[in-house]
Amino acid sequence: MAKAKFSASHSAVEAILTAAIPLFAQAGFSGVAMRQVAQAVGISIATLYHHFPDKSTLYLKTIEATFADKAEGMAAVLAETGTPEQRLQKFVLRFTEMMSQDSYFRRLLQRELLDGDETRLRLLASQVFKAQFLNIAKLAQELAPGCDPHLMAISIAGLVLFHLEMTPLRQFLPGGCPEHNQPDIIARHVTALLLGGVPCCGNK
Amino acid sequence: MAKAKFSASHSAVEAILTAAIPLFAQAGFSGVAMRQVAQAVGISIATLYHHFPDKSTLYLKTIEATFADKAEGMAAVLAETGTPEQRLQKFVLRFTEMMSQDSYFRRLLQRELLDGDETRLRLLASQVFKAQFLNIAKLAQELAPGCDPHLMAISIAGLVLFHLEMTPLRQFLPGGCPEHNQPDIIARHVTALLLGGVPCCGNK
DNA sequence: GTCTATAGTCGGATAGAC
């Protein structure tokens, strides 16, 4: 009973969140007006406020939806067989590809690292990172016993994410070219660096 | 002649920029109101607009001032003697310390990587990074001949910067503790990783 | 659930006196 009603409401909320993700990713919380969101969905502001009590809640729900989507995808990245080196290589490649594809998620992540309050940071940690973080840390311990797994896990993810963060700046730096933004190029460089240290191309 | 007049104007502009840096670093362009800046300096809005034609220009000048300050400091980080390994170690340590201290610069850098237009990104590249980037790339070539120096330079700086970006999230991730945010801990980890590859603590 | 209309506030920017 009341199925149609609930379903309609549900899809309206989904449509709003879908429209809000690119807007907040592009301009951040204070850079987006509720009018813009309403216009992007094709509804009035009053209808928007019927589904979300205020702008902060809309933003939080947008973040939650984005991160929940990503948490699902992240689960498929690991659980590989092979030597630790092979598993690292595969993880880095898949992680790079996944992060390259979803610039909205990446931008929201960057914005949360700058402006996230404790609630949203806890959400980010527990929903998106925690499970994969433990797997990476475990892999790092196999490859580098005695090394701090927490620092290693952040370094591995950070190498990939920072190269993607630098995409807009790269073209203005010496030696930068569009090829450096390709996922497979970044993944190969990061893998070689992690497995070989600085002489990373001597062992190719 | 007209020295006092010019001097007064100069220090007023400086006072405004000094007050604007932490505000824009904290909340970003759209998160700061001109009224806030005026209040922080202790002047009226009209006076603020007497010195800067609009908000965009104030923001640009704030970024320019912050980056110009940093460009000076960056010059002192390099020019070391010793083996390539020793020079890398010293560079990473000093770079980490320098970036740890100035969170305003770091936040403005993060914000520009998200929202910077071409003008400001070119400024960032040429004023802040270019000179040091070439030095790091050169050092990387000594340590890893045949490896792409552009990718290596970004990886070296990125390892340090990403660990600092993760500071607010670290406490919610497995194994994270306040000590992981200390510059010397980060620098040691990054150096070991770069010189030894993943088995970074086996050679301590 | 969705709308039009609007309240009330805050934003960037300006006029003109001193």
Added chain:
DNA sequence: GTCTATCCGACTATAGAC
């Protein structure tokens, strides 16, 4: 150079009809 006073458009949020 600095101020008070003000304009006015944009913003968040709400009221009330359908």
